[in-house]
Amino acid sequence: MLAATLLLIALLCASVLMKVPYTQLSPGPTYNTLGAQDKSGTPVISISGQQTYPTTGHLNMTTVQVTGATYQPSLVSVLVGWLRDDVLVVPHDNIYPQGQTEQQSEQQNAEEFASSQDSAKAAALTQLGYPVGNEVIVSSVVAGGPSEGRLHAGDRIVAVDGTAITDAAQVAKQVTQHKPGENVVFTIVPHAKDGANPSAADQSQVTVTTTKAPDADRAMVGILPGVAHTYPFKIDIGLQDVGGPSAGLMFSLGIVDKLTPTDLTGGQFVAGTGTIDDSGKVGPIGGISMKVIAARDAGARYFFTPSDNCAEASKNTPSGLRLIKVDTLDGALKALGQIRAGQDAALPSCTTS
Template structure:
């Protein structure tokens, strides 16, 4: 074989081998892209997103859209070509796999976590919305989970209402841990509880339950633990259901709260404007940051949004690349969002607090 032909053949085979490596070699990356943008005032699929019964509601026009990010699955392996194409595309973002799925988290574990966070965000959205409208909500501290094999297994049960620890009243979930860690491992802690089976009975008697503490085995400082997770259970004065399939995580909390408020009050919060947004929310109405903000603003703009309610802690990142025609509005609380909607509704948009580059 002539040398020239052999050289050409070798080069071709090398190129083919490199292409095969690029197509088959796994990379430690995942991809994020804009996901569905859903109007909390409307329908999604066959369901109305926010359904309220037992209280007067009002028609709500306009858009209060929650936004999402689509991500590759925990078990998906991205090859080098896909990673390169993701880096090139403006509307996608390539990130390290461990950023989305830390510590080898499986797809099932990720789905479970997202479902739990989504459920909690709905609960907090309801509480914050009703508080904004001065509608009372009853809350109580419960045993949210019992650690398998822990000190409380078989003694305390998920759903038990915690009234006191060692006689000290418990008013919020955060009260429980400090009362337990006052003890040394091996000491006894007495819980005053109403059993889960009796929790709906306002006249149910309390019980004294004793748990022997153990030494913590996590990465934090050694301390006394009883192997439970305390949580809060709310009792609402009427029924609020949020129906949104195939969506997880906590980032729609603020937009759910605004949608609930709009449906419970006459008139339209948006004045018919297309408003989108994102942000976690807690029971007090504080709005927290989320991931993938730049992808969510792109998704909102592509759907037709003119204004985007942006968590204050995401403002600097979001302002680096603002989609054309979209105004970023900085919010720290649900009340901030309500004030911004008033400005949008009345046309006083020059007063809107905007996101600026750092």
């Protein structure tokens, strides 16, 4: 009996102390895209240079809290998490691929967040019939590369070595004319100053020293150029400590609501999630089971759910929350019209199949 008791105590101690390679997700804060970011009163979405209209109700984007890359939960913590509805336990490498640091993960999330904002603006303005143009930008910066800390995701590339840039492929062409170790001069409009019509005063020159590409004998600066959009007026989306692409749909809806005289929500509390592309197509996201809990805890009655996430979301829908299946921005706008009219029975619903 004594030996068995001591063995049990040893096993219990081991389970408390033993660290296991898992990451835990839980419901995060939600943000009303029609409201303020924080107590300062700064709007989540601000529009200048175009008439806007009053809004009511909520169009909340949802988030998930994730434990850090270096955090290792105990076996007991993981077992408890598996038993709870408001904690999702997943293998560590699902969130932080092997070899990726927390800083690299945060940078990737920030870049995805910036890209989702751009697509959200493009989708919303296209839906409303405004012209949307294109520009070449820094899409991402390689961690530890020559451009890190000098160029940033979202910077607009105006010229390279004085040659005007109108296509993303031109950037690599200009850089590879140099030998490793030589300087390349970028003329950019920093992302923080990028507006509808930036002036010459907003431009700055950044010199980057090239290095040898790891896979070939050519010069590189460690950036991925891409294409972003230009707009006829300025739209700012400002949120701190939020990353990833999943807020795209709700940002688009918030922009449309502010630019149209129709009060889209009719005063109702609507939340949701989903990526969005330039054409307004809504895509699936991760952590849906935690996001529906976050939405209901915040007070939402309706939750826009990408159709590919419907089956998972329907398994543990919190009481009092109606899941609305969406595939496009236009479909979400039509669903809001049904909510305003009180036609809940006509709303496209999620199912478990």
